[in-house]
Amino acid sequence: MEWVEFSASSVAEARERALDELGVDETDAEFEVLEEPRAGLFGRTRGVARVRARVLPRAPRPKQERPRKRSGGSGGGSGGRKRTRTSTSGESTESAAAEEQPEPSNSNGGGGGQRSQGRDQGSRRQERSTMEAAEQEAVASEFVSGLSRAIGLETTVSAELTEDNDLRVEIDGSEVGLFIGPGLRTLDALQEITRHVVQREAGDREYGRVVVDVAGVRETRRTALAAFVRTTAQRAVDEGTSIPFEPMSSPDRKIVHDTIAEIDGAESTSQGEEPNRRVVVRPA
């Protein structure tokens, strides 16, 4: 995941801007304060706050550990831990194998500095194993199915770890609107709890970004929001005024910014602080 860097007059503002850009909830982001504004004379601040942020890496591709449907090639059957480089099929296999290099054994420590050049980060990443895809899927779907039973609803629950490392949980059935709630609040709450349940089971292991959806409502809503944004942005352009949207979550603001970015003559900014941060569209 890429780091993005932002400057603003305060650390909080810089964080807000970074969240807008990344389009994730703050719990899914990682921050580093690079520079804080210094306190100047008479309580004024001088200089800027610089923050860098990225979406929390939730697993460096569990490729080797998971028998994936690959297009073409029968290379490397079910994921035994150590994958030998027998296949001649080429790069993808090669690099997968390279990532799976065994940890340098302790014996080669020799003398001198323990920390050899730049290996630090790499080895730390290797230490953190990944929860098997099947196990992630089972934990998430069992939890959500159990919830359906407790609530007394007939539902179908499926969970899949996607290529993008999203752990997607889909709920379908009658009366599932109960799981959505006004403004997706119930669904977002359920997603948050599901994430923690998976996290608890994962322990130190990496796991996918949990997305819980009901009858495809997230995509439906996304499409509707984008359509509404286009109409509003066009009005801002036509009337030559700026128009504020209502406060939205960071993922929703990202949809708004991205939609406006594709419209000629309109531009967007965010104003205010969570949870009242909102996007404003104005003529460019």
Add this chain to the structure above:
Amino acid sequence: MNDDVNPDGPTHAVAVLEHLARSLVDDPDGVRVEVVDGSGRPQLNLYVTEGDMGRIIGKRGRMANAIRTVTRAAAARDGLDVDIEFID
């Protein structure tokens, strides 16, 4: 949706609250939900083993809020409004 009031009280809400809590804590056997009847608005008291409360409350109360939201949605199945308290 079921708008009739469940004559047995907030049974769905209780079952959901128990399920959520048990799925989050280290000691599922230590989870207990008590229903205190108010006038038309029952209160659900959640008890967990000492040391597990942090998982239930979460960072800045986020998990507690999420648990409340989902449990209240379940209470709608019982035709009831409920309050949820986390008892230390």
